[in-house]
Structures are given as structure tokens and as C-alpha cells.
Amino acid sequence: MQKDGKSIRREYKTHARAVGALGKWFSGNKGMALLYQPGKQPVVYRSKHELPIVKRSTQTNxxxxxxxxxxxxxxxxxxxxxxxxxxxxxxxxxxxxxxxxxxxxxxxxxxxxxxxxxxxxxxxxxxxxxxxx
Incomplete structure (x- = not known):
């Protein structure tokens, strides 16, 4: 994520958690975010609306x-x-x-x-x- 010329790096265990965190980040910030996944090219996002829709698990604990x-x-x-x-x-x-x-x-x-x-x-x-x- 990048804001005001400063880069912030975060790591998440799953793609769904990373996308969720980016959605929250974009709600209060402007900038761009690079999402890296193993074995894939990085994806650049510039707004919350560009993020993929990720289905949440409905499995009961x-x-x-x-x-x-x-x-x-x-x-x-x-x-x-x-x-x-x-x-x-x-x-x-x-x-x-x-x-x-x-x-x-x-x-x-x-x-x-x-x-x-x-x-x-x-x-x-x-x-x-x-x-x-």
C-alpha cells in the first residue's frame, strides 16, 4: 500500500484476508496497493471498487x-x-x-x-x- 509517497507492507495468511484488509484501507485512504500472491504477477489496485469479490466461509465453528x-x-x-x-x-x-x-x-x-x-x-x-x- 502506498500513501503520501510512503510505502506500507503487510503480510496476510490468505488472499481473502488481504483483500478484506485492502478494502478497509481504501475506505479511509487514497493511494495504490500492490497485492502479491505466490506464483502470480502482482496486481495493482487504486480503489476499493477494483478489488475482487471474495466469498466468505459460512462454516460453523x-x-x-x-x-x-x-x-x-x-x-x-x-x-x-x-x-x-x-x-x-x-x-x-x-x-x-x-x-x-x-x-x-x-x-x-x-x-x-x-x-x-x-x-x-x-x-x-x-x-x-x-x-x-
């Missing part, structure tokens, strides 16, 4: 759904408030997570199965990968 939050709360309340692996408790300062025993990435059909959930402390949950059952 599973961990924000009402069904997950209600089930998670019931699992935490039914537990003895301790990690199933190491026994650490929230009273001792542990952050407790509700973990999928069989990971959602491999077993999406078990995502809301109460029998597939366990309480783990943050350390044990992070140490467990989606290959561990």
Missing part, C-alpha cells in the same frame, strides 16, 4: 455451537473436576478441557457422543495428538 457447549458443561459438571490422565485439578490451578477420546478429525460422527468425551488438563490434552486414543 463446532466449538461455538449450542449443542457442544451444553454437552461440554454437562461433562465438566459430572466429572470429579480432575484430569483423567494425571489427576491434576482446577483447585491446583489446572485448566480443564473436555477432550474427544476418538478425535473429531477422524470420527466426526462421535463429536457429540458423551461416551467419546473425557476431562483432561490443558497439558495432557495438548500432549495427546489425534493419533492417540
Amino acid at each position: 463446532f466449538y461455538r455451537t449450542k449443542a457442544w457447549r451444553e454437552l461440554r458443561l454437562s461433562i465438566l459438571l459430572a466429572s470429579d473436576c480432575s484430569c483423567k490422565i494425571c489427576g491434576n485439578t482446577s483447585e491446583k490451578g489446572a485448566v480443564l478441557h473436555v477432550d474427544h477420546i476418538k478425535p473429531r478429525s477422524l470420527y466426526p460422527e462421535l463429536a457429540l457422543d458423551e461416551g467419546n468425551l473425557q476431562v483432561l488438563c490443558e497439558d495432557c490434552n495438548i500432549a495427546k495428538s489425534n493419533n492417540d486414543v
Whole structure:
């Protein structure tokens, strides 16, 4: 981006985020912007109206759904408030997570199965990968 002869460089993880940021920038500034993408020629934009239309993902975040939050709360309340692996408790300062025993990435059909959930402390949950059952 360039404003008043000064260049500003920003990096974004996705093309959609870069285009969104340029749209916001053009709303309050005048100048030009160069958008670089790996393996492509840079594109010059001089106004918000030249930017491509980028579709946003409408995928729902599973961990924000009402069904997950209600089930998670019931699992935490039914537990003895301790990690199933190491026994650490929230009273001792542990952050407790509700973990999928069989990971959602491999077993999406078990995502809301109460029998597939366990309480783990943050350390044990992070140490467990989606290959561990």
C-alpha cells in the first residue's frame, strides 16, 4: 500500500484476508496497493471498487455451537473436576478441557457422543495428538 509517497507492507495468511484488509484501507485512504500472491504477477489496485469479490466461509465453528457447549458443561459438571490422565485439578490451578477420546478429525460422527468425551488438563490434552486414543 502506498500513501503520501510512503510505502506500507503487510503480510496476510490468505488472499481473502488481504483483500478484506485492502478494502478497509481504501475506505479511509487514497493511494495504490500492490497485492502479491505466490506464483502470480502482482496486481495493482487504486480503489476499493477494483478489488475482487471474495466469498466468505459460512462454516460453523463446532466449538461455538449450542449443542457442544451444553454437552461440554454437562461433562465438566459430572466429572470429579480432575484430569483423567494425571489427576491434576482446577483447585491446583489446572485448566480443564473436555477432550474427544476418538478425535473429531477422524470420527466426526462421535463429536457429540458423551461416551467419546473425557476431562483432561490443558497439558495432557495438548500432549495427546489425534493419533492417540
